[in-house]
Amino acid sequence: MITTYHRPKTLTEALTLIAQPKTYPLGGGIQLSQFSDEAFKVVDLQALALNGISKKGSTLEVGATATLQALLETPDLPDSLKKAIQHEASLNTRNTATVAGTLVASDGRSPFAVMMMALDAKITLRDTNNEEENIQIGDLLPLREEKLQKKLITQISIPTNTKSAYEYVARTPADKAIVCAALTQWSAGRTRLVLGGWSTSPALAMDGKGAEGIEAAAKNAAHDATDAWASAEYRQDVAATLAQRCLA
Numbered sequence: 543m544i545t546t547y548h549r550p551k552t553l554t555e556a557l558t559l560i561a562q563p564k565t566y567p568l569g570g571g572i573q574l575s576q577f578s579d580e581a582f583k584v585v586d587l588q589a590l591a592l593n594g595i596s597k598k599g600s601t602l603e604v605g606a607t608a609t610l611q612a613l614l615e616t617p618d619l620p621d622s623l624k625k626a627i628q629h630e631a632s633l634n635t636r637n638t639a640t641v642a643g644t645l646v647a648s649d650g651r652s653p654f655a656v657m658m659m660a661l662d663a664k665i666t667l668r669d670t671n672n673e674e675e676n677i678q679i680g681d682l683l684p685l686r687e688e689k690l691q692k693k694l695i696t697q698i699s700i701p702t703n704t705k706s707a708y709e710y711v712a713r714t715p716a717d718k719a720i721v722c723a724a725l726t727q728w729s730a731g732r733t734r735l736v737l738g739g740w741s742t743s744p745a746l747a748m749d750g751k752g753a754e755g756i757e758a759a760a761k762n763a764a765h766d767a768t769d770a771w772a773s774a775e776y777r778q779d780v781a782a783t784l785a786q787r788c789l790a
């Protein structure tokens with residue numbers, strides 16, 4: 543339950559506020575406005591002008607409070623990323639959910655988190671001493687509770703000099719994925735495959751030069767992926783097929 547609402551006008555003020563106990567940054571508020579027994583305060587980030595999206599060289603810089611829909615509507619966005627954002631949430635949710643809030647609230651079934659990890663997105667954090675830190679998304683997601691203590695995500699940087707693909711298998715086109723795969727290739731040959739559909743964070747299956755052995759890497763990454771939705775054996779087969787489909 544939200545007991546106190548702050549809407550700071552500066553990043554410094556916001557960082558001072560989130561240093562207080564039980565005080566959380568609020569993006570779109572979809573998760574934070576749900577019923578909870580815990581009493582907590584929120585710091586709404588909407589007045590901080592952190593919602594810009596701009597291309598700098600071969601990087602797309604996305605402000606933390608940009609909505610999923612604003613990112614989806616960005617000119618020249620890769621089709622793979624558009625597909626993952628559309629699979630993440632319906633239009634109403636996309637209009638409210640922020641990119642940072644979605645990543646922090648994500649689990650292994652989030653198409654957006656899977657795609658961001660395949661793109662090896664860089665996350666910019668600001669701490670309560672106003673110091674900036676850059677961290678790759680794959681280092682943040684599994685440890686997000688620890689890494690985000692008294693810190694704000696201010697920006698997500700996505701490389702644009704890549705080719706990428708997103709494929710998934712679900713019970714229906716709009717349902718959560720049982721297995722999803724995102725693949726990115728850089729012009730120098732670096733190939734990065736990330737799988738999702740289970741667990742608390744996406745799984746990095748491959749990051750190396752070229753795509754040799756991609757099916758084996760996909761199977762290996764899903765070796766313990768059994769849950770109520772599917773067995774690991776089924777996911778291993780599907781993951782290998784989706785990896786090939788992404789490559790094609």
Ligand SMILES: Cc1cc2nc3c(=O)[nH]c(=O)nc-3n(C[C@H](O)[C@H](O)[C@H](O)COP(=O)(O)OP(=O)(O)OC[C@H]3O[C@@H](n4cnc5c(N)ncnc54)[C@H](O)[C@@H]3O)c2cc1C
Nearest residue numbers: 569570571572573574630631639640642643644646647695
């Ligand atoms: C009941 C429920 C129903 C949902 N339904 C759907 C659905 O139908 N479709 C769907 O796709 N998703 C759904 N979601 C998930 C939802 O998409 C995500 O919770 C949402 O994308 C989060 O974005 P937000 O900006 O609203 O985050 P918020 O609710 O504002 O924040 C989520 C988390 O991120 C943290 N955070 C936010 N911004 C920052 C920042 N800049 N730096 C550090 N931490 C930050 C917050 O403190 C909080 O811990 C649902 C979630 C819940 C709880």
